[in-house]
Amino acid sequence: MRSMETSMRFWITGSLGLLAIGAAATANAKVVTTIVNASYYNTPFTIDVGGMNNLTLSTIDKSAFSFSPAAVATGGGLEVTSLGFPFYSSPMPSVFFANRGGDIGPTTFIGFSSFATPTTIQYSGAESILGFRFDNGRGTQYGYADLAGSNLHGYRVESTPGASVAIGSVPEPAAWAMMIGGFGFVGAGMRSRRSAAVTA
Numbered sequence: 001m002r003s004m005e006t007s008m009r010f011w012i013t014g015s016l017g018l019l020a021i022g023a024a025a026t027a028n029a030k031v032v033t034t035i036v037n038a039s040y041y042n043t044p045f046t047i048d049v050g051g052m053n054n055l056t057l058s059t060i061d062k063s064a065f066s067f068s069p070a071a072v073a074t075g076g077g078l079e080v081t082s083l084g085f086p087f088y089s090s091p092m093p094s095v096f097f098a099n100r101g102g103d104i105g106p107t108t109f110i111g112f113s114s115f116a117t118p119t120t121i122q123y124s125g126a127e128s129i130l131g132f133r134f135d136n137g138r139g140t141q142y143g144y145a146d147l148a149g150s151n152l153h154g155y156r157v158e159s160t161p162g163a164s165v166a167i168g169s170v171p172e173p174a175a176w177a178m179m180i181g182g183f184g185f186v187g188a189g190m191r192s193r194r195s196a197a198v199t200a
Contacts (some may be wrong), residue, residue, distance in 0.1 A: 041061075
């Protein structure tokens, strides 16, 4: 019984240690995550990153499918990832798979373009990552929006100019609540076992 309690204690301590290491790495990377969970099916949604740099998501192709593709327009000097020359005669906004890994930054293999009017993003009906870059006078910063069809989960921005931002889905509030609740249940279980051992 004691060895099970000891191993459980090591597991919890190790898990908390890994969380602390991950939090420290995130703090050093200076990635700012904003959870939104908003629909832009009927009303456009604008992400403002300062310095008049922004991108507006909307739905202009309201087809019968449950996941209509997103459309994007940019303002200021903000540009989004796009395929252009030599692949197409004109640039078009492009997204990545949300779980592909990699990053958005100086080495992103496709280009960046601005779009003055709402332009449909092909293949954005499923979970997608739309990369962007902008300059607020401190150098080029990179970020991405995590979207699916007509819904924006959130967005991330790397606050260090010139640094890439790693691709990963923006966690939903429910996921964070489940993880925190899980730690609470484990802690409560450990406490009740400890009090049972003391009374025996």
